[in-house]
Amino acid sequence: MNFLLGKYNTLRNQILIVYLFVMFISLIVVGTITYSIVLNLITDKSEGQMRHTAVEASGRIDSLYEQINNLSVQVATNSNLQQYLLDDLMRQTPSFRERQSIMEEVNRYLIYTNAIASFELYTKDFSKVIPLDEAMLTDRIERKWLIEANVANGGLVWIGEDPKDPGYFLAIRQVNLIDHSFANGGYLLIQVNPNYFHLMETRKLPSSEEYTILLDKNKEPIISNYTGDYEQVLEKDEGVILIDGNDYMYVKQVSNYTGWTLTILKPVETLTEGVSVLKTATYSSALFGFILFVILSYFLSTMITRPIFQLTRTMQNRGEGELAINIDVPSTIEINELNTTYNDMVEEINHLIQVVYEKELSRSRIELKALQSQINPHFLFNTLNALYWSLEEKGDDKLADLIVAMSELFRYTIDKNNNEEWVTISQELNHVEKYMQIMKFRLQNICWEIQVPPQFEDVKIPKLIIQPLVENAIIHGISNKIGQGKTSVTIKKSPAEDYLVFEVSDNGKGIEKETVEVLNDQLKTGETIIKSKNGIGIVNVDQRLKLYYPNTSVGVKISSELNKGTCCQFKIPLKWEGNYGEEDINR
Known part of the structure; x- marks a missing residue:
């Protein structure tokens, strides 16, 4: 409608067009139904008259046949x-x-x-x-x-x-x-x-447009002014038949006395001669009603839209930097409510503009301070790169590899070109591998193991969802362990559900059973687990899982045994539909 109306695409014109369209459809429907009903009434009445005529004629034929029968009985x-x-x-x-x-x-x-x-x-x-x-x-x-x-x-x-x-x-x-x-x-x-x-037609002989056929019980003609094929007429009981391009209504009457069949055919056009007058009257009434409705629709649409146009002009003529209040115009309850709501909105917007202006000033000051204290990642990467080449020239390959791992670790975490919230499992595990290499340099007594089926490597998960658990296992589990410490990352499919299960375990000192129960309860209820900075990674991972996978049974679960180790476990659905669309294993 917008394309068709162009510059005339106003609310009044749309209301006018909709009203006219509804009226036009209504007139067509009512006219068609009225015409069909009257036509059916005329047709039914004509068919009833034809049937009455056929019954009378058949009775007269039976009477004539009875005369022959009686006279022949007298002779016999x-x-x-x-x-x-x-x-x-x-x-x-x-x-x-x-x-x-x-x-x-x-x-x-x-x-x-x-x-x-x-x-x-x-x-x-x-x-x-x-x-x-x-x-x-x-x-x-x-x-x-x-x-x-x-x-x-x-x-x-x-x-x-x-x-x-x-x-x-x-x-x-x-x-x-x-x-x-x-x-x-x-x-x-x-x-x-x-x-x-x-003799039965002496009172009313059939016209050239009407046909009368009398057949005996052997379907042989006795009287008929129809020269066509009788089979075409006999194959149907009653109704309308096409003869020489014209529709004929026909009725049949079978005599119970003689078994003879009397068929009368009359043109439908003759039966519906009065319908043309009805059709003309219907069209004239529809045209008059349409013109009248055009006039009424114009005045009605104007009356409805006048207050809205005034409100629109007020909005277009608003003052510089401040919205003007619209003067109340007597109108319907809905329009008055709209005008009142607009005035309240103007007052609120003017207030909010002032508040936002003050907040923007404060925000600009804060951003300036943040920019002044921000570390440029590009400067950091250049510095690490320079340090790497310096160590290479001195032949210290071990420290050089450590610098490379640290550079890639920082790049994965803070690089602006790598700020996607979702990564594949293989990318996340590669980040964990770099982290373990750095921790290996610090703690000589650790080793690690990563197990993931190849078909799950391309499944996407939230970024930095595994590394905090690995960090927690090393720092709180095996950093103070005497002897070899081992951290394991295992990913497998749940046998009973369509979930992937992630397990990060260590062979460290473990946690007491009562403490484990308290920790799991606090994770379920969302309470703060640890007030100090130690163990903050578990809380972070648990909260992010519940944000990324709402309405699912995700979350971190802790299990541990003293002097045997601790395991942090969580699971994610292989298929889900959330803010990021539907994700599945085939992605």
Whole structure:
């Protein structure tokens, strides 16, 4: 935001932009939700109306189908027709005159409906009775329909399109002889008028954008104004389907009576004609609300930031060397609190400036005295170097080596170019080695041993953390020992924890058990152990360990036996995360 606003990056502009952004998002969310809810309501209502229409149409089709069924039942139960088929079943050959009479009587039923185009009557052995020709029923329809008619046992079986006359539909029923225990006496084939089921649309014919599909239980079309693939419509139960690039909503109604499926498809665009008006109204309301909110946000942001701007100008116009107090301006509780806090801060800062000024004068005097008394390390190293070459020329190699060790010892300790607080174990042990060489020159009866696994030599530890313990072991442990004195430095990994254990031991005179316990307790509690300068190294190491490794179980632990020696032990974690980042063995 700072980059975009540039010089206009003020608090008021930021508040204004944030308010406008929130309002813009709110309007989009509310508008989208409102539009979606209304659209869903319209869609659900349209779908409900379509379903209601489908239920009504399906019921009307069932009614028309029932008319065909009832009329065919009347024909099948006609007494003369029943007697004719019974005589044929009893092997009594009817005369031609009887066939004519049956045909005239059956055709009278056609007067009562326009659904049926004709009736055809066949005997049990599939011979035609009417009309008056010698055709066989098996030549007229497939045998599977005869099997279904027998299974229906007098019920109406819908066949579908007439194979001999594709403009009509066929249905068949078995004629059961009432006077012969309802035995099969023959078959009644009904030819249905193709326009009969279109009567259901006489009140409302489908428009060119709407489709109506009526399929029988064999998924064969009975009526349809849809010329596409029926499989695309039949593969889903209900919902929205894409036809010729347009979305259509469709509903299905399956008749429990006939097993026929009625499908009605209507364009979604037609169902949602009123949504465009809603969309326009939503956009207009959002635009009006956005403009109104811009105006209100501007005045609100100005009212909020005016006291802050005045406070800013007061800070910018402060006097030379002293901050000016801001005059109170009536505003909100938060702004008044801010102004009061600023005035208190100004008074405190003015006071602190005076205090700091006086302290800086005092500090300058102290630093001047410190500089005057400071030993220049470079001068010291040059002096030791000159002494070394002087001893070399005189052939005193032993003292020359001692001067080199002392120079490196001083360089490690006080050289400004070597002031890192963390060093590797190998660097620290090299410093201990130089110290031991110097002490060897002073005390002839000492030796030392250093043991460290090679994989731990590069682990970093605090500087000068081992040498004070070695110095303590020599001065207080073996300096007054009669005979050979030995100091050992051992570094090893703790078997039970992820720690490195450091041990500095000697074979000196040792310490009494009670004294050791007191010393360890004082180290744990942080009390001052020794008031004199003797033994100050242990305290220094213990305190530095606890500072460098907070929240860990580090610290110096002392163990000793009289006349056998003393051991100072501490441990550090191989991995830790503190002020110096995470350290580990792989560093």
